[in-house]
Amino acid sequence: MRTRPNKIPEFLNRRYLMMLVFLVMIIALFLRATWLQVIERDFLTQKGSAQHMKLIKMHAYRGMVTDRLGDPLAISTPIHAVCLNLKISKLSNRQFSKLASILGISVRQLKRIKKSVFWKKRQQKEFAYVKRQVRPTLARRVMALNYKGVYLKREFKRYYPTGSTTAHVVGFTNFKDVGKERIEVGAEGVERVYNRELSGIPGSKRVHKSRDGRYVESVERIRTTLHGKPLALSIDHRLQYLAYRELKSALRKxxxxxxxxxxxxxRNGEVLAMVNGPSFNPNKTDRRRWHGNLYRNRAVTDPLEPGSTIKPFVIAAALNAGIMKVNTRINTSPGTLRLPGKYIIRDIHNHGMLNLTNILAKSSNVGISRVAFKVGASRLWKQYQAVGFGHSTRSGYxxxxxxKLSSHKKWGKTQIASHSIGYSLYVTPLQLAQAYVxxxxxxxxxxxxxxxQKPWVQGKRVMSPRVATDVVxxxxxxxxxxxxxxxxxxxxYRVAGKTGTARIVKKVNNQRIYSDRKHRALFAGMAPASSPRLVIVVVINEPKGKEYSGGAVAAPIFARVMKDALRILNVSPDKMPISHKTIKIVGGRS
Incomplete structure (x- = not known):
């Protein structure tokens, strides 16, 4: 019987071919998986983590400013900013309206914020500030909405517990855009002078980010945050409030x-209080209506003609030079003194013969001018320079x-007389206080x-102790x-001081002349006079009414402030009243 040869079916060949293709694919996939899992493992891990990790900045809060007793004058309080994640946020019109209503802004403004910052320099920004420095109650209401892409970002707000009382000393801060960051910087006062010390250095850290943009886990700290240093001022908030209250009351009166x-x-030259009026509240955020006259610290920025408060230093110059003694008598008759250029120096009354003490007590312009003539321009100028006039106190403010103190080389008789009664030179209230110290x-x-500072600072001797004691x-x-x-x-208490009343310059037809209606009332003094602890300078510009002199306007303010200040500091009285009561002795005379 004839056998048929075995033939492999064609479909079997196709089967082997397909098996070969699948085998190659499996080997290729295995090799690719091996490549990804072994060779490129670290790279892909880093790539995947980068999509869910972000480097964020850790803000440094500003250092606290305190008074000498440790009571806060400026602090940074934690607060929140409402932010919008622009990549995942898809708020409906109703949600936009609800969010805008809570934050007190219009829906159009909210949409404009999203639209204006969504594209910047052709790059999508991840978030936008909707509203900054939001109160905690509003922040909680916003988060209660649970809107996708709406979240809070922590920041700090500067708060001034003493408000307008210390506004001119402490100052305030503003926000400044530096690159992509918005930082808080000192704008006025101590906040500006010590901005570097108070600001600190921000830190940074890497965090995991969830799909909705929230930070869920901190991975590592890149740079440690260095918060601002605390700053203790020489100001005593008790005396500051006392001075502010009395000055404000006087300006109104x-x-x-x-x-x-x-x-x-x-004892050490510390400024225990420094106030100006009118003042302002640095806690108010809307400062567009503010102007330089309101927040300028006049005590250090506005020089003025000190009037008769300068006269003790003319007497000191005469005693220092040895050309006069305490009991030296000067003829002030007839109460006027004619000078070159048709200028006339006048006294209120004709005081006749006066010694140096009574020249100060009566505030005789004629008498002090005659003393200044004998002292001479050079010695008078050197005395003014020695006590701090003509140059900054270097307080750092x-x-x-x-x-302003012009060169004595150009002083004639008129200029000498003018400088001796407190005109033609300009000093700040702080300079005047330093001179009285x-x-x-x-x-x-x-x-x-x-x-x-330390309780006692030596300083530089510029006057003999005998002369200083005699003048006091x-x-x-x-x-x-x-x-x-x-x-x-x-x-x-024994009080030593000097009144001053100066006419204020006004412009008439582009000429500067002294007004007969505008005056400046001053008083500078110290107590207790037996061993002075405090020096107080009071300046009132343009008081209105019948009373405008330093003795009538500024002196009572000095008395009220000094009285309470000495009590607050527990300074012992040095002028106890003498009792005239008699003690009755039983069986004898009283």
Whole structure:
């Protein structure tokens, strides 16, 4: 029987071919998987993690500013900003309206924020600020909406517990755009002067990010956050409030244009209080209506003609030079003094013969001018320079000016007389206070300090102790019943001081002339006079009404502030009343 040869079916060949193709594919997939899992494992892991990780900035909060007792004057409080994730947020019109209603902004403004920042430099931004510095109650209401892509970002807001009381000293901050960041910087006052120390250095960290844009896990810290350093000022908030209250009351009473008050510690030159009026509230965020006249610290930025408060230093120059003694008598008759150029120096009354003490007590312009003539331009100028006039106090305060003291080489008789009665030279209230510290400290010029110092600072000797003591004793007569500053008297304490009343320059037909209606009332003094602890300078600009002199306007303010300040600091009285009561002895005479 004939057998048929075996033939492999064609479909079997196709089967082998397909099996071969599948085998090659499996080997290719295996090799690819091996490549990805072994060779490129680290690269792909990093690539995948990068999509869910983000490097974020950790903000450094500003350092706290305190007074000398540790009470806060400026603090940074944690607060939130409402943000919108632009990639995942798909709010409906109703949701936009609800969110805008809670935040107090219009729907159009909210949509404009999203549209304006969605594309920037052809690159999609991930988030946009909807509203910054949101109150905690509003922040909780926003989060309660649970809208996708709407979240909170933590930031800090500067808060000033003492408000307008310390506004001119502490100042305030503003936000400034630096690159892609919006940072808080000091704009005025101590906030500006010590901005670097208060600001700190921001840190950064890497975090995991969820699909809805929230940060769910901190991975690593890249750079440690260095928060701002605390700053302790020399200011005593108790004295600051006392000075602010009395100055504000006086400006209202006399309907004055402005005023300043400075309190300094004679022992170390610390500024214990510095106030100006009118003031402002630095906690208000809408500052568009503010102007330089409102937040300028006049006590250090506005030089003025000090009037008769300069006269003690003319007497000091005469005593220092040895050309006069305390009991030297000067003829002030007939109460006027004609100068070259048709200028006339006048006294209110014809005081006749006066010694140096009574020249100060009566504030005789004629008498002090005749003293200045004998002192001479050079020695008078050197005395002014020695006590700090003509150059800055170097307190470090922003915008401080050194006043104006022209060269004595061009002084004639008229200029000498003018400088001796407090005209033609300009000093700030802080400079005037520093000069009076020289008298109170026994002749030492002490550096002005805005930060807390040691209890005692030596300073530089610029006047002999005998001369300083003699001038202080003379100024006590100013505050006596027969002196121009009798209203500066403080019960239980010996007070030494000097009144000042200066006419203010006005422009008439492009010419600068002294007004007969606009005045500046001043008083500068110290207590207790036996061992001075505090120096206070009061300046009231343009008081209105019948009373405008330093003795009538500024002296009572000085008395009220000094009285309470000495009590607050527990300074012992040095002028105890003498009791005239008799003690009755039983069985004998009384």
């Amino acid at each position: 006399y309907r004055a244009k402005s005023g300043s008050l400075v309190i300094m510690d004679v 922003s915008g401080e000016t050194g006043g 020289v008298l109170g400290s026994g002749g030492f010029l002490k550096p002005v300090a805005m930060l807390r 004793r003379m100024m006590e007569k100013v505050v006596s019943e027969k002196g121009t500053g009798k209203l500066a008297h403080v019960q239980g």
